[in-house]
Amino acid sequence: MLISTSELNSILDDSNLIIADTRSFKEYSEGHIPGAVHLDLFAFHWIDTSKQGIENFNNQSKSLLSFLGVTPEKKVVFYDSVSGMLAARGVWMLMYFSHQNTMMLDGGITKWQKENLAIETNPNGFKPSDFSGKTNPEIISGFEYIQDNLENLKILDARSPGEYDGSTIRAAQSGHIPNAINIDWSQNLREDGTFKNDEELSKMYDYPKDTEIVTYCQGAYRAANSFLVLKKLGFSNVKVYLGSWGEWGNRLDLPVEN
Template sequence: MLISTSELNSILDNPDVVIADTRSFKEYSEGHIPGAVHLDLFAFHWIDTTKKGIENFNDQARKLFSFLGVTSEKKVIFYDSVSGMLAARGVWMLMYFSHQNVSMLDGGITKWKKENLSIETKANNFKPSNFLGKINPDIITGFEHIRDNLDNLKIIDARSTGEYDGSIVRAAQTGHVPRSINIDWNQNISEDGTFKNDDELSQMYDFPKDSEIVTYCQGAYRAANSFLVLKKLGFQNVKVYLGSWGEWGNNMDLAVEE
């Protein structure tokens, strides 16, 4: 799920590689990895995890990846400023469609630039495909599964402490999903922008390996970053709560803790 700067640099000319820059268009236009296209994943918020909502999410995501030009042969690499939440969201989404050949650039463009690797400013065009993918229901969850299994899940809240304790308000209700544990996603990242090593991460995510773990945040971007870390550590049963607090905190029928 992670690719190093040197490895990416060695395959820039490979026609079967798709590189997606998930930062803002302003940042992209000021300089990006050669051959990269710009993909604004932040415009793709989704907080409805009813059955119909998930079906709509699937349709939208397929359109997005068709636009990006993903086919089964392509190796897809997402990058961010660092090993960030937008690139992680892209990796998780493609894994959700059972596309295994997908990676995040560890350290993002910050590490790329630090190593004086080549940068270009010209915009690159998309080469659209007809992407279908096969849904993998094992790495996504909605509010109903969490509500009905609160006592059996390890729930990781990847938001800031202020959002978790309710002092920062971003929904109709404040606080967090009952029994959830707050591990801010920023703690996943080293000072150089790469993921921390497995020893450091294991101390933070000290759970039995057979736990069913759910990650959430406000809109399932930071949660996707924590998902990748948990998979990196060898946890098998990890799901991202797609609706996250944007859904849970605005549903007055769902219980919260402060």
């Protein structure tokens, strides 16, 4: 699920490659990887994980991925300023639609520029497709699943310690989902913005590989980053709670701890 700067640089001419820059349009305009299109995934928050809500998410996502031009033979690379949460969200979304040939640029454009690789400023147009991926319910969770399985799940809160303990308030309720443990997603990265190696990450996520884990944050972006790390380490049963605290913390009928 990761591609290095040198690997990506060697396949820039591949006609089956889609490169999606998930940063702001301003950052994209100031310089991006040659051939990259701009895709603002941050605008795609989703805080309704009722059955109908997930169905609507599926339909909206298919429209977005059709716009991006995804077809079965395409290799799709998402990048961010670092090995960030926006690129991770893109990779998770494609995996959710059973498109396995997707990856994140490790170190993002920061590493790319540090290595003096080519940059362009002209925008690139989309080549839309009719995307029809099959959803994989094994890597997504709604609020009801967590509520029904609170005692059996390992719930991983990828937010900051302040959000977790309730001192930073970003919803009607403050705190965290009961029994959740806090591992801030930013700890997944080295100072240079690349992912830590598996040995370092395994010390942070020291659980049996078949543990059922649900990751969440505020809007399922940081949670997607932690999801990728867990999959990279070989965890077989990991889900992203799509609604995250944006949904859970604003539903007064759901339990919280702080």
